[in-house]
Amino acid sequence: MTTLDDIIGRSEHKSAANRITSVPVFWVILAAIAACVALTLLTDTFATQRNVFNVMRNFTFVAIIAIGMTVVIASGGIDLSVGSTVVLTAMVLSVLMTAGWSFPAAAFVALLAALAVGAFNGVLIAYAGMPPFVVTLGTLSGARSLAMVLSNNQMIYEFGPDQSLLLWLGGGSSLGIPHPTFVLAGLMVAMALILRWTRWGQYVFAIGGNEQAAILNGISVKFQKVTIYMFAAFTAGLTGILMTGWLGSVTTNLGQSMELAVIAAAVIGGANLAGGEGTAVGAVVGAFLIEVIRNSLILLGISTFWQGMFIGTFIIVAVAFDRFRNRRSA
């Protein structure tokens, strides 16, 4: 005779393969690996140290913000203002450093500026109940405008006494890996752990899954939302600082339309625009996949005008795939 316990016990031990393939990020990683293998075989330029270095450096910036964006999307929101937060942070940093501030002090204040944008977004969204799309569209416009005012719309390429430190941090490399990529790796590991093992992480998904339920269960949804938008702005600010060091100059079109690449990376990486799903690793792999596609078009000699088409197709395929998967398991 089989008891209820037997039945429960048996179905609890799904096969390992079944469990792995039901994780969305598995397929994204598989696609990324497949693309890399194909390119290594098809071209003799992809797997060169130089090209790999370029790919790493290029995808890092989008990937860092994609982690922040993933948290916002997983909570059921969206943040269009990240690209403008990048330029605002970069401008505050460079204006202060040009004025003779040390790098740590200038970076601190620059990050505060980014956090202020995030707090502004979060408070309007959570406490005034305004739609995230509209609020962050407003700050997308406003923050870039502030950056222009701050710099008088001029390029800044001199950064005072700590210039070499800034350039080393953003543009240098150690062990053949660009420094910003180390920052990305640290952030990815930290966020993967935080999302899985802390209350804050759990509530991100609870709010994205059913905000009303989160409220009824006594979670401080409003405050949590403010911290979520501040975190996204923080990742944008971090990127602004690193990009400044990489480029060695800042103009007011830095980070323009970056939000599109970032959202694409997050969505390809498994963040669900309806809320409730998303992983830090997925965001990074999504950003990586986009860069590999871009890189492969160049290496294969396909016109870069096709880039947008490929990325657009990928977003749609990723979302369609997700739909299909959910329907099958429902």
Place this chain on the structure above:
Amino acid sequence: MSRLKLTGISKNFGAIQALSSVTLDVAPGEVLGLMGDNGAGKSTLVKIIAGNFRPSSGQIMIDDAPVVFHKPRDAQTGGVEVVYQDLALCNNLTAASNVFLGREAMRKFGPLRLLDYPTMNRRAGELFKVLKSETRARDVVRRMSGGQRQAVAIARTLLSEPKIVLMDEPTAAISVRQVAEVLDLIRRLRDRGISVILISHRMPDVFGVADRIAVLRRGELVASKATATSSPEEVTGLITGAIETA
């Protein structure tokens, strides 16, 4: 002794008088069926007892001591748990995460406090066993049947040995077999000495499980009597107003 005693509870939302001077008594281990037409004020009454709303006037007593709930957490501390009308579950989380939502078990790792998944899964599993439900702690709620989802919502109320469980239409929109499951769950709560207030539009459910039936009509309590002394016809009359009071 009464487990829950409401005296003169009124609630208005602006010009809308949702409840007018409701007075009601529930004994320990008693199942009270609360009935009434749409908009009669049933959910509002539940939300007042659960600390979601403050009453405009009136008093709540639990075990003969007056209580004031400013937020849902206060009510939980006072021994009141709720299964909301739409269950208030997060479809994307596991059964165990839903059971513990807002009250997660934590473990200390040096200065860090991290979620204690093993404990939560084990405790949730135990609760499902108590409820004799075939629900698995690690399963994501999205893939569950209506009956299993009910079990998750009900298991959540058992987390802290409650005195009173309020259930807002737990049998709406689920299959006949699942309704029977839910009614069994309610009986199991009662057997543990927990008082249950069951809101339902379904006459057979209420007559099947409730010891007493209370009827709300346009915010007023028009009846509160033992199930054995009433009939579906009488209750229907009370709900619609064909019978004034009983």
